[in-house]
Amino acid sequence: MELSETYQSSDRLRLTSIFTGWLAFVLGASVLVGWLLDVEILLRPIPGSVAMNPTTALCFMLCAIGVLRHPSALARWSVGVAFVICAIKLVLWIMDSSFSIDRILFASKLDFDMYRGLNNRMAPNTAIAFVLSSGAMLYYPQSKKGRLPELLALLATVLGTLSLIGYGYRVPEFYGVLKHFPMAVHTAVGFVLLGVAILAFGKDGPLVSTILSKGTGGLIARWLLPLAILLPIGLGAIRLYGERQGIYSSVFGLMLLVVVIIIIFCLIIWRVAAYANQHDLKLKEYADKLAELNTDLEAQVRSRTVALERQTRMLELKLKELTDYKYALDQGTIVAITDQKGIILHVNDNFCRISGYAEEELLGRDHRVINSGHHPKEFMRDLWRTIASGKVWRGIIRNKSKKGGYYWVDTTIIPFLNEEGKPVKYMAIRSDLTDLKDTSQQLADSEARFRYTLDNMMEGAQMIDKEFRYVYLNDAVLKHGKYGREEMVGRTMMECYPGIEQTEVFKLIEKSMGQPEGTNHHIENHFQYPDGTSAWFELSVQRVPEGVFVLSIDVTDRKKAENELRELNRSLEKMVDQRTAQLQASNQELESFSYSVSHDLRAPLRAINGFSEMLEKQYTQTLDDNAKRLLGIIKSNALTMGKLIDDLLEFSRTGRKEVRNSQVSMQEVVENILSDLKQEYPEGGTKITLGKLPVSKCDPQLMRHVWGNLISNAFKYSSKKENPEITIWAEDTENEILYHIKDNGAGFNMEYADKLFGVFQRLHSTSEFQGTGVGLAIVNRIVNKHGGRVWAEAEVGKGATFHFSLPKNPNLNPEYHEQEDSRTAVGGG
Amino acid sequence: MNKKIAELLLVEDNPFDAELTLTALKEKNLANSLYHVEDGAEALDFVYARGKYTDRSGLPLPNLILLDLKMPKLNGMEVLRSLKSDPQTKCIPIVVLTSSKEDPDIKECYRLGVNSYIVKPVGFENFVKAVTEVGFYWALLNTNPDCK
Numbered sequence: 001m002e003l004s005e006t007y008q009s010s011d012r013l014r015l016t017s018i019f020t021g022w023l024a025f026v027l028g029a030s031v032l033v034g035w036l037l038d039v040e041i042l043l044r045p046i047p048g049s050v051a052m053n054p055t056t057a058l059c060f061m062l063c064a065i066g067v068l069r070h071p072s073a074l075a076r077w078s079v080g081v082a083f084v085i086c087a088i089k090l091v092l093w094i095m096d097s098s099f100s101i102d103r104i105l106f107a108s109k110l111d112f113d114m115y116r117g118l119n120n121r122m123a124p125n126t127a128i129a130f131v132l133s134s135g136a137m138l139y140y141p142q143s144k145k146g147r148l149p150e151l152l153a154l155l156a157t158v159l160g161t162l163s164l165i166g167y168g169y170r171v172p173e174f175y176g177v178l179k180h181f182p183m184a185v186h187t188a189v190g191f192v193l194l195g196v197a198i199l200a201f202g203k204d205g206p207l208v209s210t211i212l213s214k215g216t217g218g219l220i221a222r223w224l225l226p227l228a229i230l231l232p233i234g235l236g237a238i239r240l241y242g243e244r245q246g247i248y249s250s251v252f253g254l255m256l257l258v259v260v261i262i263i264i265f266c267l268i269i270w271r272v273a274a275y276a277n278q279h280d281l282k283l284k285e286y287a288d289k290l291a292e293l294n295t296d297l298e299a300q301v302r303s304r305t306v307a308l309e310r311q312t313r314m315l316e317l318k319l320k321e322l323t324d325y326k327y328a329l330d331q332g333t334i335v336a337i338t339d340q341k342g343i344i345l346h347v348n349d350n351f352c353r354i355s356g357y358a359e360e361e362l363l364g365r366d367h368r369v370i371n372s373g374h375h376p377k378e379f380m381r382d383l384w385r386t387i388a389s390g391k392v393w394r395g396i397i398r399n400k401s402k403k404g405g406y407y408w409v410d411t412t413i414i415p416f417l418n419e420e421g422k423p424v425k426y427m428a429i430r431s432d433l434t435d436l437k438d439t440s441q442q443l444a445d446s447e448a449r450f451r452y453t454l455d456n457m458m459e460g461a462q463m464i465d466k467e468f469r470y471v472y473l474n475d476a477v478l479k480h481g482k483y484g485r486e487e488m489v490g491r492t493m494m495e496c497y498p499g500i501e502q503t504e505v506f507k508l509i510e511k512s513m514g515q516p517e518g519t520n521h522h523i524e525n526h527f528q529y530p531d532g533t534s535a536w537f538e539l540s541v542q543r544v545p546e547g548v549f550v551l552s553i554d555v556t557d558r559k560k561a562e563n564e565l566r567e568l569n570r571s572l573e574k575m576v577d578q579r580t581a582q583l584q585a586s587n588q589e590l591e592s593f594s595y596s597v598s599h600d601l602r603a604p605l606r607a608i609n610g611f612s613e614m615l616e617k618q619y620t621q622t623l624d625d626n627a628k629r630l631l632g633i634i635k636s637n638a639l640t641m642g643k644l645i646d647d648l649l650e651f652s653r654t655g656r657k658e659v660r661n662s663q664v665s666m667q668e669v670v671e672n673i674l675s676d677l678k679q680e681y682p683e684g685g686t687k688i689t690l691g692k693l694p695v696s697k698c699d700p701q702l703m704r705h706v707w708g709n710l711i712s713n714a715f716k717y718s719s720k721k722e723n724p725e726i727t728i729w730a731e732d733t734e735n736e737i738l739y740h741i742k743d744n745g746a747g748f749n750m751e752y753a754d755k756l757f758g759v760f761q762r763l764h765s766t767s768e769f770q771g772t773g774v775g776l777a778i779v780n781r782i783v784n785k786h787g788g789r790v791w792a793e794a795e796v797g798k799g800a801t802f803h804f805s806l807p808k809n810p811n812l813n814p815e816y817h818e819q820e821d822s823r824t825a826v827g828g829g
Numbered sequence: 830m831n832k833k834i835a836e837l838l839l840v841e842d843n844p845f846d847a848e849l850t851l852t853a854l855k856e857k858n859l860a861n862s863l864y865h866v867e868d869g870a871e872a873l874d875f876v877y878a879r880g881k882y883t884d885r886s887g888l889p890l891p892n893l894i895l896l897d898l899k900m901p902k903l904n905g906m907e908v909l910r911s912l913k914s915d916p917q918t919k920c921i922p923i924v925v926l927t928s929s930k931e932d933p934d935i936k937e938c939y940r941l942g943v944n945s946y947i948v949k950p951v952g953f954e955n956f957v958k959a960v961t962e963v964g965f966y967w968a969l970l971n972t973n974p975d976c977k
Contacts, residue, residue: 600928
């Protein structure tokens with residue numbers, strides 16, 4: 001909000017100016033008409049008062065034109081004329097000249113118009129007012145903002161107003177100067193109108209703009225000004241009236257006026273102060289709001305700034321990326337950019353290098369510079385049609401360099417489209433193919449080299465086309481054939497070798513013809529040559545674009561060697577079969593031997609034992625005690641012998657038995673064995689401590705044997721102790737599970753510990769403890785078969801601890817200790 | 830069968846074993862009608878009443894055969910096979926006597942339809958016990974409904 005902005009719109013001011021201007025003009029015009037037609041009311045509205053001088057009326061019209069027609073030349077001239085007339089009038093008046101410019105118009109009529117003995121003339125104050133008014137208007141073309149014209153117009157208005165007050169109060173001094181002709185009443189009105197017209201016209205002057213401003217000052221001025229002017233005038237009129245009527249004295253009238261003015265002004269000041277205060281409050285409110293808005297705005301600006309910065313950063317990154325792409329493109333390829341007519345706008349270094357032209361030589365020209373003329377017109381037309389339709393064109397082009405050399409480029413032309421999809425630029429990216437094209441010759445050389453190699457290599461090579469015609473045969477193929485190369489090339493296989501259709505080789509070639517390229521077949525074939533010799537060949541039949549390519553290798557020697565090898569293998573197999581049969585027979589023999597041993601050895605033992613028994617029973621009266629004792633020894637030895645045979649057979653059986661693993665609950669196995677043994681040793685009162693035994697993967701039947709042996713040993717060897725104790729526990733380690741059986745029995749001497757697990761090895765006499773010395777050998781054999789270990793620690797008279805381990809992954813090395821085991825068995829036997 | 834006479838046939842080549850068996854059975858009064866033959870061929874002659882046993886023709890078949898496996902001429906297995914494959918004789922309970930539980934033929938015996946087998950123990954007392962128990966069970970208590 002700008003305070004200098006005027007309260008009234010400039011249109012209203014302009015209208016005011018025009019309106020009052022016209023009034024002044026009409027006033028002047030009507031007075032002239034009055035003079036012309038002698039209309040008294042137009043000459044003097046108040047009968048008996050002075051008439052307006054016709055020159056004055058003319059000056060009103062001129063000044064009014066000056067305001068209404070501003071800034072035309074007419075306006076300037078009119079005002080100028082008025083100014084000059086009045087200035088001359090004043091000068092003449094001061095010089096007291098006899099020439100009077102104000103008596104030119106209607107001079108005859110003026111002679112008769114008198115006022116208090118004075119001829120009708122332009123009043124001096126009227127002339128001053130006109131000089132001021134026209135001066136103001138003259139000043140205006142330079143600036144509407146000037147302080148001076150406003151001041152001049154105001155003074156003219158004041159002069160008019162003073163005259164009006166003079167008429168109102170009937171004080172002639174106010175409208176007349178000394179003894180001169182006074183200002184007419186409507187002249188005074190005319191100056192007020194003209195003054196308003198000029199002030200409204202020059203609205204931008206400091207006075208008017210201050211009064212009309214929208215600010216508080218303007219508002220107060222607009223309130224107070226009319227009051228300050230009209231109130232004293234009105235009050236003064238009332239006072240004068242009262243005095244003249246004799247209602248009150250002059251002093252009382254003055255006092256009354258002063259008091260009323262004081263009261264009214266106090267009221268006005270109070271009202272203005274209240275308004276100003278209220279206004280201040282509002283202002284403060286606005287200021288607060290403004291501050292708030294400002295803060296918001298600042299925050300917004302800050303966030304916008306951050307966003308903008310981010311955007312800028314992103315743009316920078318994008319730009320960097322694009323720059324990198326361009327760099328990469330420039331490094332790797334030949335780049336050119338043209339406008340839609342093909343005029344070159346940009347070329348990169350590669351383009352210049354390969355074409356031999358400098359950049360300046362290329363820019364502004366089209367690609368015909370490097371046209372080699374190699375490509376037909378249709379080719380180029382197709383290129384242009386493609387890219388002009390907005391599509392990418394790809395192809396290989398031969399270009400010409402500045403020096404006249406040619407180079408081949410793989411070209412991609414990309415149209416850049418505008419918003420309507422029409423190409424505005426084309427970018428051509430090329431890569432140099434000249435090296436590739438140059439290699440064709442090298443290829444030809446290389447082919448010749450290969451052909452030479454093919455011709456002379458040991459392996460046979462032949463090419464057969466789709467009609468089974470020989471296309472190529474090398475020397476190796478021809479060596480055994482009955483025709484020369486010239487006789488065969490161009491002839492079909494069937495022509496050269498009638499009946500070949502029936503051979504396997506031909507069938508394979510025929511099959512290969514119907515298959516896709518690259519298909520490969522191998523076959524071994526026995527060839528019977530026309531010269532009577534024969535050979536084995538390995539053939540590779542490969543499908544190639546021309547037909548088939550057959551490579552043949554003479555494998556006669558290899559075949560021979562293979563046959564020999566096969567023969568050898570066959571005889572070897574036979575030998576193995578024989579050996580196996582022999583072994584099986586010997587195994588069978590061994591089995592029937594052990595059966596026979598068990599069978600035949602036991603029969604006599606049975607007889608010895610049985611007949612001794614019968615002898616003892618039938619002759620119990622005749623036999624004395626010693627004879628009975630001897631018979632007893634015979635019987636018990638026979639029994640021992642039987643046990644030995646049984647154990648030995650058991651031992652040999654475990655050697656042959658296959659391990660069948662399953663998840664075995666050792667806890668269950670051991671608990672079962674313990675309950676059986678407790679019945680066998682009912683009187684012992686053995687204290688048994690059984691720990692937690694983990695489940696193990698092993699052969700349940702064999703493992704029962706192991707536990708049975710070890711636990712019954714513990715019972716047996718601790719049975720003579722007073723408080724026999726057996727402790728069984730297990731340990732779970734990383735790779736194996738360890739089982740321990742500890743007793744507090746007879747123990748053994750560690751010196752003989754190595755003999756413990758041998759067959760028939762005993763560390764105690766039979767009279768001490770019964771036994772055959774096979775049990776631990778069997779335990780050892782079973783544990784070893786599971787890939788585990790078994791060992792013992794003992795002290796004579798204090799007890800023994802037996803340990804065995806089972807691997808957690810029994811499949812890893814199941815027969816690990818087999819060899820060691822058999823050695824022990826042999827050593828022990 | 831009209832009479833419940835326990836007729837046992839012992840097929841045993843070893844005379845000592847035979848005597849021991851007889852003694853054991855006698856002790857339990859099971860040997861009243863006990864016949865002893867010394868090899869497989871003779872056993873078959875006895876059952877089929879041929880050869881020197883032609884006079885047995887018409888007599889009932891034995892109630893139980895105790896059969897040794899290892900014998901000269903026709904061995905126990907062959908005897909078992911021919912008796913168990915003949916519908917006429919397959920209902921005769923046959924108990925195989927063997928010296929060792931190692932005997933690889935035991936499995937085959939079961940396949941052929943042996944009713945039971947006992948290992949002749951070395952200890953005489955055990956031997957008596959084993960033989961008499963099996964004799965008692967098969968010859969006296971068990972009556973096979975298929976047997977005529």
